[in-house]
Amino acid sequence: MSVTLRQLRYLLAVAEHGQISRAAEAVHVSQPALSVQIRDMEAALGVVLLERLPRRVVLTPAGHEIVDHARRVMSELGALERSARVTSGLSGRLALGMIPTVAPYLIPAALPLLRAQNVGLDLRVREATTEELLNDLTMGRLDAAVVALPSGEDGLTEMPLFEDRFLLAGSSTRIEALLAEGRVPDPSSLTPRQLLLLDEGHCLADQALEACSLDRRDTRVDLGASSLSTLSGLVAGGFGLTFMPEIALAKELSAAPEMRLTRFPAPEPKRAIGLVRRESARGQGWFEDLWQLLKMAGEGLVAEGVAAARGACAGGGETA
Structure with a gap:
C-alpha cells in the first residue's frame, strides 16, 4: 500500500x-x-x-x-x-490573499476590471494578516497576495502597486485642538493615549506606531478594533485619533461624514502596497495581468481618497 x-x-x-x-x-x-x-x-x-x-x-x-x-x-x-491552469493570462481559478486594511477597498474597485478581463475567472479571495497570507503563499494555498512592502520573506517576487499615505483622523473638536497652535502636528508629537489602533497583527497598526516612534505598550487606549470602519466611527464620535490610509478615505468618509482629517507635514507617513508571489512561479502571464489590473484599481482609489480628503481636511492640511 x-x-x-x-x-x-x-x-x-x-x-x-x-x-x-x-x-x-x-x-x-x-x-x-x-x-x-x-x-x-x-x-x-x-x-x-x-x-x-x-x-x-x-x-x-x-x-x-x-x-x-x-x-x-x-x-x-x-x-x-x-x-497547467494559468500559463497565459488570467483564467481558470485564482487564489488571492489580501490584508484587511486593503481588501474592503481594493476588491470592489478591482472586481469590475477583473471581470472585464475574463468573465469566467474563478477568483477566490482570502482576507488575513500579513503573516497568515505569507504562510499560505509559501505553502501553495495562495497564488499571490497583496501586502505592505517589503514583505521581509525570502523566496518571493514583489511588485509595487501604489503608495498609500496616512492622514490623521478624528472629530472636528480634536483635530481643531491639535491645529490651534497654527501648525500641522508631526506624528511623533501625538500623545500616545489618544491613539486608537487595530488588533495586534494588523500591519497598519505597526506602521502607525513606527511613524510615531512608539511601541504598542506606550499606548494607553487600545481597543483592539478589527476594522478601519470601526475606528472611523469611534474617532468621528470624539473617541481618540487614528491613522487613516488614503485608499480608505472615500468609503469611510461616506459612512462617517462627521470625521475630520489633517495631513501630516512632509515627509508624510505612508506604506507601499504590492503584489507578491513565489519566485518559483515563473513564466506565468497571469501575474503580470493581475498586477496591472490591481495597480490601476489602487491608483484610482488613491485619487478618490485625495479628492475626498479635500472636503474633510482642517487647518490647511489639504495638500495632495
Whole structure:
C-alpha cells in the first residue's frame, strides 16, 4: 500500500489543529474516516506518526519529519496545478490573499476590471494578516497576495502597486485642538493615549506606531478594533485619533461624514502596497495581468481618497 495525497492532506490537517475531530471538520470528512486514513498511512510507512492523548494528538518525531515532507509535496502539487491552469493570462481559478486594511477597498474597485478581463475567472479571495497570507503563499494555498512592502520573506517576487499615505483622523473638536497652535502636528508629537489602533497583527497598526516612534505598550487606549470602519466611527464620535490610509478615505468618509482629517507635514507617513508571489512561479502571464489590473484599481482609489480628503481636511492640511 502506498501513501496517497489524501492521507498527506489529512495528516497536515491534524498537525495544524492538534485534534482528530477538528482536523476532520476542516477537511470535511468524518472523524472515523480520517482516523482510518492516518492509520493506513502509518502502516504503509511502518512508523507511528501521532501520539494519541485523551483530548488531543501530538506528532511523534517521525510524524514531524513526515509533515515537513508532506508540506513540500503539497506545495509542489499546487505549483503543478497552477502551471497547467494559468500559463497565459488570467483564467481558470485564482487564489488571492489580501490584508484587511486593503481588501474592503481594493476588491470592489478591482472586481469590475477583473471581470472585464475574463468573465469566467474563478477568483477566490482570502482576507488575513500579513503573516497568515505569507504562510499560505509559501505553502501553495495562495497564488499571490497583496501586502505592505517589503514583505521581509525570502523566496518571493514583489511588485509595487501604489503608495498609500496616512492622514490623521478624528472629530472636528480634536483635530481643531491639535491645529490651534497654527501648525500641522508631526506624528511623533501625538500623545500616545489618544491613539486608537487595530488588533495586534494588523500591519497598519505597526506602521502607525513606527511613524510615531512608539511601541504598542506606550499606548494607553487600545481597543483592539478589527476594522478601519470601526475606528472611523469611534474617532468621528470624539473617541481618540487614528491613522487613516488614503485608499480608505472615500468609503469611510461616506459612512462617517462627521470625521475630520489633517495631513501630516512632509515627509508624510505612508506604506507601499504590492503584489507578491513565489519566485518559483515563473513564466506565468497571469501575474503580470493581475498586477496591472490591481495597480490601476489602487491608483484610482488613491485619487478618490485625495479628492475626498479635500472636503474633510482642517487647518490647511489639504495638500495632495
